[in-house]
Amino acid sequence: MSTTVTPPPKKVNRIGLEILNYKGLKTTLCAGCGHNAISERIVECFYELGIEPYHVAKFSGIGCSSKSPAYFLGQSHGFNAVHGRMPAVASGAILANHHILGLGVTGDGDTASIGIGQFMHQVRRNVPMIYVIEDNGVYGLTKGQFSATADLGSKLKTGVLNDLPPFDCCALALKWGATFVARSFSGDKKQLQALLKAAIVHKGLSVIDVVSPCVTFNDHEGSTKSYSYMKDHEEPLHEVDFVPSYEDITVEIPEGEVREVVLHDGSRLRIRKLDRDYDPTQKISALAALEEAEAKGEVLTGVLYVAPEKPTFIELLNLMDEPLATLPESKVRPSKEVLDLVMEELR
Amino acid sequence: MSTTVTPPPKKVNRIGLEILNYKGLKTTLCAGCGHNAISERIVECFYELGIEPYHVAKFSGIGCSSKSPAYFLGQSHGFNAVHGRMPAVASGAILANHHILGLGVTGDGDTASIGIGQFMHQVRRNVPMIYVIEDNGVYGLTKGQFSATADLGSKLKTGVLNDLPPFDCCALALKWGATFVARSFSGDKKQLQALLKAAIVHKGLSVIDVVSPCVTFNDHEGSTKSYSYMKDHEEPLHEVDFVPSYEDITVEIPEGEVREVVLHDGSRLRIRKLDRDYDPTQKISALAALEEAEAKGEVLTGVLYVAPEKPTFIELLNLMDEPLATLPESKVRPSKEVLDLVMEELR
Amino acid sequence: MSTVEVSPAEPRSDEASRPVINDFSIQVATVNGSGSQTANTVLMRSIFQMGIPVSGKNMFPSNIAGLPTWFTIRASKHGYIGRKKEVDFLVAMNPETAREDVMSLDSGAAVVYDEPLKLNALRSDLHFYPVPFDKLVAPVCPEAKLRKLVRNMIYDGVVANLLSIDMQEIRKALVKQFGKKKAKAAELNWGAAQAGYDYAAKTFTKRDPFRVERMNETAGKIIIDGNSASALGCLFAGVTVVTWYPITPSSSLVETLIAYMKRFRIDPETGKASFAVVQAEDELASIGMAIGAGWAGARSMTATAGPGISLMAEFIGLGYYAEIPAVIFDVERVGPSTGLPTRTAQGDLLSCALLSHGDTKHPMFFPCSPEECFTMAQDAFNLAERFQTPVFVMTDLDLGMNNWMSDPFPYPTTPIDRGKVLSAEDLEKLGGFARYRDVDGDGVGYRTIPGTRHPAAAYFTRGSGHNDRAGYSEREDDYMNNMDRLALKFETMRTHVPPPVAEYNDRARIGLIAVGTSHHAVEESRDQLRNEYEIETSYLRPKAYPFNAELVEFIRRHDRVYVVDQNRDAQLLGLMRLELEPEDIARLRSLRYYGGLPLDARTVTDEVIRQEGK
Amino acid sequence: MSTVEVSPAEPRSDEASRPVINDFSIQVATVNGSGSQTANTVLMRSIFQMGIPVSGKNMFPSNIAGLPTWFTIRASKHGYIGRKKEVDFLVAMNPETAREDVMSLDSGAAVVYDEPLKLNALRSDLHFYPVPFDKLVAPVCPEAKLRKLVRNMIYDGVVANLLSIDMQEIRKALVKQFGKKKAKAAELNWGAAQAGYDYAAKTFTKRDPFRVERMNETAGKIIIDGNSASALGCLFAGVTVVTWYPITPSSSLVETLIAYMKRFRIDPETGKASFAVVQAEDELASIGMAIGAGWAGARSMTATAGPGISLMAEFIGLGYYAEIPAVIFDVERVGPSTGLPTRTAQGDLLSCALLSHGDTKHPMFFPCSPEECFTMAQDAFNLAERFQTPVFVMTDLDLGMNNWMSDPFPYPTTPIDRGKVLSAEDLEKLGGFARYRDVDGDGVGYRTIPGTRHPAAAYFTRGSGHNDRAGYSEREDDYMNNMDRLALKFETMRTHVPPPVAEYNDRARIGLIAVGTSHHAVEESRDQLRNEYEIETSYLRPKAYPFNAELVEFIRRHDRVYVVDQNRDAQLLGLMRLELEPEDIARLRSLRYYGGLPLDARTVTDEVIRQEGK
């Protein structure tokens, strides 16, 4: 797969920029947070593909995940908007300038709880951009309540049990119009890079749901698929505001295989990577594959669906090639003759 | 099917009430509007089942469809809320009193455009109530813009073309947790009655998407599945605010068959009724059946999915049997001893 | 049938003898969806074409068909185009309201009605003209299906006869209405109008005093609704991204804009659009897209009404704090909540001025006429970009959806103002920039547009605390400095918004202040106060908020100043109370109307007189 | 290591000689997520247990781990519990801020710090106490993984030694903190505290003047944060439906409420809940559910902060107009937009009072203490049901999330007031009812609860125009009558909300007005003004909006009245400006602070003095 080759280490990329040109500020997220790993992959991808930073605009909502755009691509414009409404802001910006490569990064709370409406309508419009969901099943920034992607049966530290079925953002996206739908795991460097690169190249909306564990609040005690590592050591650690510091998790899974990944809190994730011969152009079978994996308690990763030719929203709107944002007055203000004509019609 | 038996005509129902006790005010919707037919079915169903009107609460958002609760069950409490937010209001009311039989009636704009988020979260919670979507693909009350359920390729009178794929509310509902999902056509008296009765009996959330043509604004000129009847007569009828008056459409379709129904504007609806041997307990096959019908340009009607045993939101919340709304002070205000205990803990 | 039958008891005879020329109102009472709009428009136009100042107001219900609707046409030789409370000439077509319509008329009014309604039995002090519409329509419209439509045109003919409207003007108006392509429809309607005219001519003896006479006061003028005028303003303001969600009474603004854009903003060579219009899924999305587009350099806008304003609150706060241009048209209707969606009000003034939590303040424009809709739309885009902030244009249902006579609009004389935007070249020269630094002392920083080809162009936009380099900050000093700069920016706007229109009268002890559509009632009321009560008044009409310094000057030159509000809570007065000196507030009096109809002069006059204790 | 090394240049010697007892503030500077909360709480508690009035304020960043955090404990023999601006005793644990923390101290302050930071080199006018935390922690905590946590407890020991805090109180506080089940953890921490104490005892010569001495001012008192107090208030108010969406600083209100409900509101026999709590998908849904539940007869509530308030605007307008009870806690944080989510403000006063488009007005409560959170939560539910309208309880981050000393809460003495609800029996007697008719002259109609077993019980609720029988209406008179009744209802509330707390001083020419947490700074400032400037003041603290008539009386009794606002735009003053007579407004002065920290007395005093021209 050409998209996954890692170029040999060198100081500058094909457009002469250093990796530094693609970095952002120092992260203020917890050490070991999956979101940080995703930021790193983004930096690498844009560096490796040699994309001009000024060409990119970053968008996010509110949450730990939505803070992360400050931590990559420091030379790209960024917009940290309001909770759950990243899609609208990004859509507007892309309408204003469709030459921009839009990169949205938000959380599962942002996307599937408060933002499910905007997400689905964004998908329906096939607005050309990359939409990364940093999916941890909880609201990290507000200290660990369930989001709408939380697994059925998982349990919070406070003892609250999630008894509602999760929204599967991939299923939603592919059923209702997204033209590139993938799932990955924040710890799978190679796959995530490959998917990001493919998404960058894709012309329509690319949705990438990245399972990105919250090391601080995602202690799935009592959940069907995990146990609490902290259990034995619990007592001395009764400390309300303590956030342990972890190393990043990394994992590599061969195509078509399943691996169990142990998270920091001891919970396990069963990740299955799609077969090499999986056909990602069939909606129904993609949906079925997701449904099946869910039933087995597995996380299915890879490109689930792709429809490269479907017209984008920009095409549907028949926009001129120049960005609307910078059209000269002569192109946006009709002539005096036009006004005279209209006035005449109204007489 | 025991739920569809129509009792022989009589003056009062089993609880001694007349049909008048189930009627509402005179409709102010357009003559021939599909929504009026649905109102009539609702009146009949509640009369025939002999449900106490005080037992029911009606909920709606904003739209022509959402006006309709004023036109049935005049002896039931009703709440015409704000646009797209019926689910929240109904959920709150049902939490307050889960003995109430909640009947939500809204439009496709209300549900699938502005309200898609609340709809999906309502579905996810399996809030016990009936949710009728009067689906005409347009915003009737604001004079005919497309909603998010409009068919791909349909065209407004103003010439605007819908180039976005429709949200299928049934697919959404059954994929994400509704425990009774059906589709019907406003003109199919018998089926609609049967479905409404089944929904009344069902303990969880029942979603019924009723195709309910807007006779005034749904002139699908240029759409893939219709032609404009008015075409020839168009010229003399160039009258911006004229709303022709139509007779109600009625149709009866045998199970397992397809019928083409010609609407007032000349557009045609291909309605397929589910086979008698269709198994409505399988999610995946239900989704596939919908997908298939969509591809064929057919409207598939009947009970698409049912999961009678899934716990409702009220069950999940472990609510006491008495309505919360009317609990006496002794049940909701803890004793002085409790306060003393808490105070002691805080010393 | 004789006219004696029609009005068995005569109205006072002196009335009939004193003709009332070009100074009365006609009200047509129908049912919505019955297709009377053409007949009403044609009637209004024909009077307009006779050179007589005219205005039309449609009072319609919030449903699609079958409920009562009233259309009022006012002819005024004095040029008054506000609502007139009293109906002089009623066309009663709606059986449901006919009784109440007739009972509320002043003595001496005329009534054309559908004969079977037998309205003449109700009162003896009116002039009744019964018309057997069904009988008349059959011969002129063989196709039974169309009769319901064509039937309305008959009353145009009847009224033309009774009011001495030139039938050729009716014909001209009909042709204009239907356009060349619908000639057959125009013919059919013309036949109906003629039938009405002929019937009236041969049946009625004119007894009421009302009639028209040619004048020359409308030459060159246009007839347009405020929403269309706003749309044209946006078109010529160079709007590029339009986002919306349908809501009465704002929908037609965008729908008209779309139509104009399609005609005039598609590149003839490439066939490509220089604009994007998105019907969003709701108002949170429409304002979000407008904000995103404004951030990325588009001239972006949305249009909505009260409920949409409420839903936009969070995003408008973001726009304020992150300093992003966008123009929001609020075509006000009656609140709170869904309220009366087809009635007019100025009830969102406080909401819009202060929209969103925390300390926020937003500029607003107050157009009073289609011409001002046109010019202020342009002003609003310029202000939004110059000050990098959301800007409201406050119109209302009366202005937006009714037809107004207007001078033709002036072609813009100044270029589009994109405000302080740094290009790659600027950045090269400067070496960098601080997005939120007040370089010029006006509170406005410099911005860059995403896509600017320079490594120093990027900055990070956020709704959370930031320092002047747009860096995240929770520091007390950064926060306060930024908020102080935003306050300064708002102060700077006072001198940048268009100044108020002031009419000082040296003999006046009292002043009137009004914005937007209240203008028309106030103008007429000032004449009433002078003519009927010998009270001279001055008048100030702020065109925008924040208020210009002249507001205070005006107040200080008068003993008492009446602030006219079309809302219950005296919101315009409230905006003044929030910022004026107490001694200035002490001169202010509140004059409120909040019944949902366009404000009329008599209401203003009566209230001033009541408060003046006369 | 000798103490000489520690503070090479001595602070002025007179300071050390004048001991400062029970009147200073300790600030602990750490990094969030480092687990210092226990150590800080224990330190605060131990002083409290010694009978000394104490307060604690946590200043934390808007992220989860790794950014600077400051916890300030104030001991005040005078009982002042507002913030004290000056830090007297610094515990510098965070390398990132240590320099700035030290540099901003007043001369003579003391600094306990992590030895490797070498802070003593920075200034010569402070008292430095270096502690080798890493060295000390190893022996007391063999398990390396836990050292990071236990390390913090060492400074408790050091500080106890330096300030003469009784170690037995530390021990008691530790046991309380960990509870019986976590005895092992308490032991581990106790060891660390002792190590700190011993190290300090053997190493340091006390040179700073600060220390504690037992008092008897806290007996019987509790320590609680405002959010927990609000939660308890709701519990005892008999709340039945709680809907929410997490947002700082309101989340803990609901989370605590959930915990209490689970303990005390589950029927012991059936194991079933007498409440429903729903974490909604967003604030539009949470307020929508609360409104739906309130309509159906539940005592319903939600809690949120600024961004949530903005999102609730449309629904609150519905609640106002359709007259539905619901209680909304706004735990205010710094806006606009996301603003500073972990800083405090009173910036939503105007937003909440006027929330939603059209003419709307909403009552608000202003608790200043946990006790008032508790009582006003109950008042709010009663008011909401009595007046059938949404009611806001305005607290803020300072009150909601910080720990406050308080008297124990009084058990409610009055029964729950469900307002005007008609039962089936009532209906049987009356034969029917008109939902929106003002039967009692207070503007409040009678309502029925869905499910009421009577054919006349039903009515139709809507946000659109309606007459007094709840029928749809677009009539001018119906609309105006209804709006007038709503206005009357609001007026009636003035006499039903709790009256303000007034402290008149006969010699005072100036007055102060403040609400909520501003109270604590104002109380202390009044003493400062008296003691330092010989200025006597009166003080009025409104407990609710709409304001009670006493507000005007208070203003009139003073020459100048300072209205204290924790926001930029003088919003409390604005609410007064909107309704007071100009001559009363003329007496008002604005005193604003909007830096995001809890208001402190010095800021108030300095600003009064500045404006008084002294």
Ligand SMILES: Cc1ncc(C[n+]2csc(CCOP(=O)(O)OP(=O)(O)O)c2C)c(N)n1
């Ligand atoms: C309107 C609004 N409501 C609530 C919040 C509080 N809030 C901040 S982040 C967040 C949840 C974030 O969860 P998610 O998107 O999953 O991001 P994560 O922190 O888990 O990466 C919430 C509820 C807010 N900022 N705005």
Ligand SMILES: Cc1ncc(C[n+]2csc(CCOP(=O)(O)OP(=O)(O)O)c2C)c(N)n1
């Ligand atoms: C917040 C808000 N936005 C917009 C509107 C205007 N509006 C009223 S009804 C409606 C659409 C209704 O469409 P639908 O739900 O499909 O009902 P229908 O009239 O077709 O039955 C809209 C957009 C509103 N009332 N509130």
Ligand code: SF4
């Ligand atoms: S709280 Fe969770 S999601 Fe947030 S930064 Fe920490 S680990 Fe990541």
Ligand code: SF4
């Ligand atoms: S406009 Fe359409 S949806 Fe509305 S009442 Fe008329 S037919 Fe029905």
Ligand SMILES: [Mg+2]
């Ligand atoms: Mg998350």
Ligand SMILES: [Mg+2]
């Ligand atoms: Mg519809």
